Amino acid sequence: MKVNNQHYRTIWPDPDNKKIIKIIDQRYLPHRFIIEDLCTVDDFAASIKEMHVRGAGLIGATAGFAMYCACLNAPEKNFTASITNDSQKIIQTRPTAKNLTWAVDRQITVINKCATKEECIEKTFKEACDIADEDADFCRRIGEHGLQLIKEISKKKSGEPVNILTHCNAGWLAFVDYGSATAPIYAAHKAGIKVHVWVDETRPWLQGARLTCWELQEENVPNTLIADNTGGHLMQHGKVDMVIVGTDRTTFTGDVANKIGTYLKALSAKDNNIPFYVALPSSTFDWQIEDGVKQIPIEERSGNEVNYVTGLNDKNELETVLVPLKDTKSANYSFDVTPARLITSLITERGVVAAKREEILKMYPDKKSE
Ligand code: MRU
Numbered sequence: 001m002k003v004n005n006q007h008y009r010t011i012w013p014d015p016d017n018k019k020i021i022k023i024i025d026q027r028y029l030p031h032r033f034i035i036e037d038l039c040t041v042d043d044f045a046a047s048i049k050e051m052h053v054r055g056a057g058l059i060g061a062t063a064g065f066a067m068y069c070a071c072l073n074a075p076e077k078n079f080t081a082s083i084t085n086d087s088q089k090i091i092q093t094r095p096t097a098k099n100l101t102w103a104v105d106r107q108i109t110v111i112n113k114c115a116t117k118e119e120c121i122e123k124t125f126k127e128a129c130d131i132a133d134e135d136a137d138f139c140r141r142i143g144e145h146g147l148q149l150i151k152e153i154s155k156k157k158s159g160e161p162v163n164i165l166t167h168c169n170a171g172w173l174a175f176v177d178y179g180s181a182t183a184p185i186y187a188a189h190k191a192g193i194k195v196h197v198w199v200d201e202t203r204p205w206l207q208g209a210r211l212t213c214w215e216l217q218e219e220n221v222p223n224t225l226i227a228d229n230t231g232g233h234l235m236q237h238g239k240v241d242m243v244i245v246g247t248d249r250t251t252f253t254g255d256v257a258n259k260i261g262t263y264l265k266a267l268s269a270k271d272n273n274i275p276f277y278v279a280l281p282s283s284t285f286d287w288q289i290e291d292g293v294k295q296i297p298i299e300e301r302s303g304n305e306v307n308y309v310t311g312l313n314d315k316n317e318l319e320t321v322l323v324p325l326k327d328t329k330s331a332n333y334s335f336d337v338t339p340a341r342l343i344t345s346l347i348t349e350r351g352v353v354a355a356k357r358e359e360i361l362k363m364y365p366d367k368k369s370e
Contacts, residue, residue: 001172001179001186002218003033009176010058011065011132018125019072021065025052026173030214031312038062041070041086048093048100051205055174056248056284057135060099064128066090067107071120079117083108095297096257096335098249098286103131132176138281138349139178146184146244146279146347147191153241154193161194161222163241165231168200168259169207170246170279171215180279181244182215184347189221197223198234202259204306204332228261232268243269243276244347250278250285252367254340254355255292260333266342275344278355282348285360287367292337303330 001008014020014037025034027050036052038044044066047053053062070086087104094100110127114120153162168174170181178186188195197216202208209225216223226234234240243265249257256262256278269276289295307330310320324330343355353363361367 001177001215004218009132009136010053010173011061011176013065013125013129021069023047023053023062024173026054026211027052028318029173029210031318038065038069040073041066041089044069045089045093048090054207055169055171056097056099056246057139057175057180057281058173059094059097060103060283061128061132061135061176063090063100063103064107064124064131067104067111068121068124068128071111071117071124074117076117079120083111094299096248096299097284099283102283106131135175135281135283136177138283139172139175139180139183141349142180142279142281142347143178143183143187145349145351146277147187147193149242149275149277149345149347149352150184150188150193150195151191154188157241159194161196162188163196163198163234163239165198165234165240165243165265166200166212167208167243167245167262167265168202169211169215170244170258171212173211173215174246175281179215180246180281180347182212183279184244185216185221186219189219195221197221198231198240199223199225200228200231200261200265201225202261203228206309207259231265232272235268235272235274240269240272240274243274245276245278247278247280247284248335249289249292249296250280250346251289251292251296251340252285252287252360252364253290253292253357254343254346254360255296256338256340256343256346256355257292257296257298257335258338260336263336263338263342266338270342276338276342277345277347278338278343279347282350282364282367285364285367293339296335296337298336299334301332301334303332306330306332 074082171179
């Protein structure tokens with residue numbers, strides 16, 4: 001997508017030195033656009049854990065390149081032990097996003113078929129690039145399928161703007177390009193359909209306020225930032241036509257883990273008869289887990305993210321300030337699970353499907369055995 005009218009992806013190999021992988025450091029957006037070089041497995045692990053990169057798809061793509069970096073830096077002698085150690089280091093960074101283990105496992109399958117370190121380096125580089133390209137392509141296709149849903153609502157509203165509520169950032173910054181929840185919005189905007197997006201600020205990390213608003217503004221999509229608890233009120237008053245969110249892990253039975261607060265939006269949407277869509281590439285499905293509430297691991301992050309906020313001061317500097325009294329105890333659950341019964345449909349790269357075991361497995365018959 002575009003930044004200052006220039007096309008960017010969220011992760012890419014340095015064109016002059018394949019040993020360096022470049023990312024946009026999202027901690028400083030929207031006030032600073034900083035590109036960071038990742039050169040070691042520790043750089044990669046820190047970039048995921050400390051959320052220089054974040055969002056399920058991008059976490060997966062970064063993990064793909066991290067495994068290539070592990071091959072580059074592994075000693076010839078202890079190659080296998082070093083790769084095992086590094087893969088564990090990468091997997092432990094963030095527990096909820098399925099794309100993380102999915103990408104690491106995909107690279108381990110590649111490594112297991114190689115005879116030499118050189119072959120591992122070459123093949124894992126190609127696989128990491130394929131994972132990134134596939135992520136972008138799947139998101140583009142999610143956009144095409146989701147566009148039809150927005151078109152239908154637009155027709156019913158005789159061309160009046162379609163009001164879409166979204167939570168967190170499931171935009172291009174959360175993937176390699178396009179985004180999942182935002183892909184249908186960008187496609188509709190491009191097709192000349194009037195859309196307007198209600199953006200939940202998404203405490204505590206403020207992905208909505210900092211990232212989604214910025215993305216939408218760069219693409220000239222009309223949007224309004226709202227405090228997290230506003231959605232229910234807007235829905236009661238007919239100001240939301242549909243909800244589209246992303247997901248970090250979706251069970252094959254249709255339960256969805258996404259940013260904390262998503263469940264409450266789904267409950268409000270159900271109570272107000274508003275369609276609630278979840279957009280995801282198939283790399284986010286967990287083909288093993290049946291019960292999302294009981295079985296999806298929910299990341300708990302530092303309470304400092306709740307107690308402190310960072311923003312721009314009047315000297316144009318980034319400043320972090322404490323909100324509650326010092327040493328206030330806080331809890332920071334990063335995700336919650338929305339049960340399948342609250343979800344209208346899933347929007348995937350293969351099409352729109354009910355959040356039901358039989359329907360999901362019918363759309364992905366090749367995944368049954370995984
Ligand atoms: O903690 P984050 O910023 O990685 O969480 C991101 C989200 O919750 C997104 O909505 C989710 O990853 C789905 S879109 C990739």
